[in-house]
Amino acid sequence: MDLGERLLNGDRRACARLITMLENNDNEAIDILRDLYKYSGNAYVIGVTGAPGSGKSTLTDKIVKEFRKKGKKIGILAIDPTSPFTGGAILGDRIRMNDLTLDKNVFIRSMGTRGALGGMSRATWGAVKVLDIFGMDYIFIETVGVGQSEIDIVKIADTVLMVMVPNLGDDIQAIKAGIMEIADVFAINKSDLEGADRTKLEIEMNLDLSEDKEYRPPVVKVSARQNKGIDDLIDKLMEHRRYLEDTGKIIERRKKNIKLEIMKLIEEELMSLIMDKAFRENLIEDLANDVIAKETDPYTAKERLIDLIKE
Amino acid sequence: MDRPIRVLVAKPGLDGHDRGAKVIARALRDAGMEVIYTGLRQTPEQIVQAAIQEDVDVVAMSILSGAHNHLFPKVVNLLREEGVDDVLIIGGGVIPDEDIPKLKEAGIEEIFTPGTSTKEVVEFIKNNLKR
Numbered sequence: 001m002d003l004g005e006r007l008l009n010g011d012r013r014a015c016a017r018l019i020t021m022l023e024n025n026d027n028e029a030i031d032i033l034r035d036l037y038k039y040s041g042n043a044y045v046i047g048v049t050g051a052p053g054s055g056k057s058t059l060t061d062k063i064v065k066e067f068r069k070k071g072k073k074i075g076i077l078a079i080d081p082t083s084p085f086t087g088g089a090i091l092g093d094r095i096r097m098n099d100l101t102l103d104k105n106v107f108i109r110s111m112g113t114r115g116a117l118g119g120m121s122r123a124t125w126g127a128v129k130v131l132d133i134f135g136m137d138y139i140f141i142e143t144v145g146v147g148q149s150e151i152d153i154v155k156i157a158d159t160v161l162m163v164m165v166p167n168l169g170d171d172i173q174a175i176k177a178g179i180m181e182i183a184d185v186f187a188i189n190k191s192d193l194e195g196a197d198r199t200k201l202e203i204e205m206n207l208d209l210s211e212d213k214e215y216r217p218p219v220v221k222v223s224a225r226q227n228k229g230i231d232d233l234i235d236k237l238m239e240h241r242r243y244l245e246d247t248g249k250i251i252e253r254r255k256k257n258i259k260l261e262i263m264k265l266i267e268e269e270l271m272s273l274i275m276d277k278a279f280r281e282n283l284i285e286d287l288a289n290d291v292i293a294k295e296t297d298p299y300t301a302k303e304r305l306i307d308l309i310k311e
Numbered sequence: 312m313d314r315p316i317r318v319l320v321a322k323p324g325l326d327g328h329d330r331g332a333k334v335i336a337r338a339l340r341d342a343g344m345e346v347i348y349t350g351l352r353q354t355p356e357q358i359v360q361a362a363i364q365e366d367v368d369v370v371a372m373s374i375l376s377g378a379h380n381h382l383f384p385k386v387v388n389l390l391r392e393e394g395v396d397d398v399l400i401i402g403g404g405v406i407p408d409e410d411i412p413k414l415k416e417a418g419i420e421e422i423f424t425p426g427t428s429t430k431e432v433v434e435f436i437k438n439n440l441k442r
Contacts, residue, residue: 013366013394015364016364016366017366019366020317020366082345083343088340089340090337091345091346091347091348094347094348094349094361095348095350098357101349102360108361109364109365110345110365114315
């Protein structure tokens, strides 16, 4: 039986191996996804993002436990940063989800970013498809701990859950562009700490200024560790899902993201073509030397590489 | 194909000391490996399921409690029951010399005791991968 069939039959090792192959740019995995793509589209994707240490993993663990009580099958992709210097990584999100490890209806996979900068890894898009085809009802993607501008999660998730904590900056942070704009639901975690009400207020005031009168992201105070507010948070996540489905915006959103994905695939392919040329015969080295010697400039050097692709 | 080696670093059993495991995890990271760290007090069943889901090349376990003769072989057997035969399994911790041959026979390919340099562990992994 090939890997694709094994995946459809619910073989966990096949699921794991396919994700590995995608991470390693193995074209065989792409071919399998091409064949099985028609079986995807049943899973609902929830992105969980927020600052390092804000409690994304612990909160995901608590939410998933509630979903399991309703019998939902869950995939979790937990992303942690890869070292840009050594290529190594410590993937430590499972520590917070150990109780879920033995549940046959939960599949957790840790992934290193491997050079991607948007808070996810390049293979995340494919891994979501694998878990979807595998038969998961919900897929949670936990991004790396983000700062202000890693917003790739919005390009893949149906619902984005932004995990905030009290006292990380003042109300100016709340009106800044970037990460604050992508949330569909805000969770203020660790809300037993002082300052949670103020943080909630600052986010609410920022939302008051929003142009979108149709949907307003709710702000929910939770404490993942004390298991408080989780039901309320899940209600809000489901309300967002219903909103998207009732208004038909889910199709719009997914279509927009598919366009972005196609563009990203093209970008990756073109980039690898260029890199291939640039590094073969040390062309990039020679060009850099020419630029240093002022015999040419970076703009002309670029044109020379691009011309090679066009040939 | 140039791909990072994936290693599950796990602490089976009940002892609560993971300094050594963390030092190893960090050293493997610096050697360019992807280290999945599962934390303390893992059952053999949890280690095996995590190894499967993470599709690791290596399972590295650390025990300081003395339960190695029971827990290490259990992990090997459970992996075999699941049909996993392409994973390198190694162990470390406070393990008496006389126990080592038996553990190796049970399928733990190498045992690293206190005083081992992290470089040795890295080299052993790189030279003994099964896929």
